[in-house]
Amino acid sequence: MSRHGGDVFIILLNNIHDDDSINYMVDMLLTEVSSPFAFAGRNISTSCSIGVAVYPTDGHDFEKLFGRACKAMSQAKEEGRNTARFFTEKLNTDSLHYLNIAYGLREALAHHQFELHYQPQISLKDAQVIGAEALIRWHHPQNGMQPPAQFISIAEQTGLIVEMGGWIIEEACRQGMQWQKNGLPPLSVAVNVSAVQFRRGNLDKVIIKALEKTGLNPQLLELELTESILLEDIDHLLAQLDGLKKLGVKLAIDDFGTGYFSLAYLKKFNIDRLKIDQSFVRDINTDPNDAAIVRAIVQMAHTLNLEVIAEGVEDEAMLKHLRESGCDEVQGYLFSKPLPADAFEAFIKNMYSM
Numbered sequence: 001m002s003r004h005g006g007d008v009f010i011i012l013l014n015n016i017h018d019d020d021s022i023n024y025m026v027d028m029l030l031t032e033v034s035s036p037f038a039f040a041g042r043n044i045s046t047s048c049s050i051g052v053a054v055y056p057t058d059g060h061d062f063e064k065l066f067g068r069a070c071k072a073m074s075q076a077k078e079e080g081r082n083t084a085r086f087f088t089e090k091l092n093t094d095s096l097h098y099l100n101i102a103y104g105l106r107e108a109l110a111h112h113q114f115e116l117h118y119q120p121q122i123s124l125k126d127a128q129v130i131g132a133e134a135l136i137r138w139h140h141p142q143n144g145m146q147p148p149a150q151f152i153s154i155a156e157q158t159g160l161i162v163e164m165g166g167w168i169i170e171e172a173c174r175q176g177m178q179w180q181k182n183g184l185p186p187l188s189v190a191v192n193v194s195a196v197q198f199r200r201g202n203l204d205k206v207i208i209k210a211l212e213k214t215g216l217n218p219q220l221l222e223l224e225l226t227e228s229i230l231l232e233d234i235d236h237l238l239a240q241l242d243g244l245k246k247l248g249v250k251l252a253i254d255d256f257g258t259g260y261f262s263l264a265y266l267k268k269f270n271i272d273r274l275k276i277d278q279s280f281v282r283d284i285n286t287d288p289n290d291a292a293i294v295r296a297i298v299q300m301a302h303t304l305n306l307e308v309i310a311e312g313v314e315d316e317a318m319l320k321h322l323r324e325s326g327c328d329e330v331q332g333y334l335f336s337k338p339l340p341a342d343a344f345e346a347f348i349k350n351m352y353s354m
């Protein structure tokens, strides 16, 4: 970074692999610069306008890139303060989307716009509901209910997933306890956790605190991990998972069968359950390969003393096939969509005629 003169600064980013890495920096700069700071006993806040030019799309030399970045910055100023513009229009559209979501997520955290929905998980042994998967929803004040596909990846890139994830874990534990207080049998709650939470968030401490605060039996909490955790520092990850396993927390691998989770990792991580990816379940009746994959996963899991749950179960034919394959539990629209907590409670009470 260098000061070009007056109030103009130049920041050169190298080793940028994709546009979202630029968006991440832009978002961070706008947020940092605009956050108030104390000076001489007063709170002062400021703002900045950012113009971005990208090599080689916007130019091959400094002069060209600098000129175009200045042009973009003038546009940012015209748009109003504390914003950014790219020289290339397509990047502007993408960036605007990113910045809007990132800003919206911060607002959502501050104004309690998140809610967890719960989808029942059913044992095929006795057709009882054994637990629920917690799935996040965002009540956007203008755009209505947003599914996680709209915002989880930006929450991960900005790091906001750490704060969101803390709330998600505590809320799921609290709800699990609340159902017990309302007379439901002890149900497990499965929470999706992102790799970023392990890296940046001291996830083990967050979970221990949530369990202590809510009083939920650790055995009733399950973490759904995806293979993206394999990109983390494995020793650090193992230390965190080890501590949680000692408490009794359960571990599941989500979307199993789509990635590179090896048998060695399943053993090393002390996994309890595999969740067969929806893509295999979807075509289980029509694609013999998928049917064979499901059977192989179940057999392998049982040999390793792991349970297997299938998700995305939408009809009776799929259910029949999964039962014949030896699957232990199922989850899907055939039984219920993910429900708000009170509707989930009503679903269970209705099921058991309580």
Ligand code: C2E
Binding pocket: 119, 134, 135, 136, 147, 148, 149, 152, 168, 191, 192, 193, 194, 254, 255, 311, 312, 313, 314, 331, 332, 333, 334, 337, 338
């Ligand atoms: P996932 O963990 O694989 O969750 C399963 C998704 O399949 C959910 O979508 C669920 O609503 C949907 N689903 C359930 N039953 C069926 C079915 O029978 N048929 C079909 N076609 N779909 C079904 P949703 O809620 O939109 O969540 C999407 C993804 O967002 C999740 O995939 C998960 O990766 C992520 N996500 C959701 N909540 C959280 C969260 O609290 N934290 C984190 N880090 N990620 C979350």
Ligand code: CA
Binding pocket: 133, 192, 224, 254
């Ligand atoms: Ca999941």
Ligand code: CA
Binding pocket: 254, 255, 275, 277, 278, 311
């Ligand atoms: Ca999944």
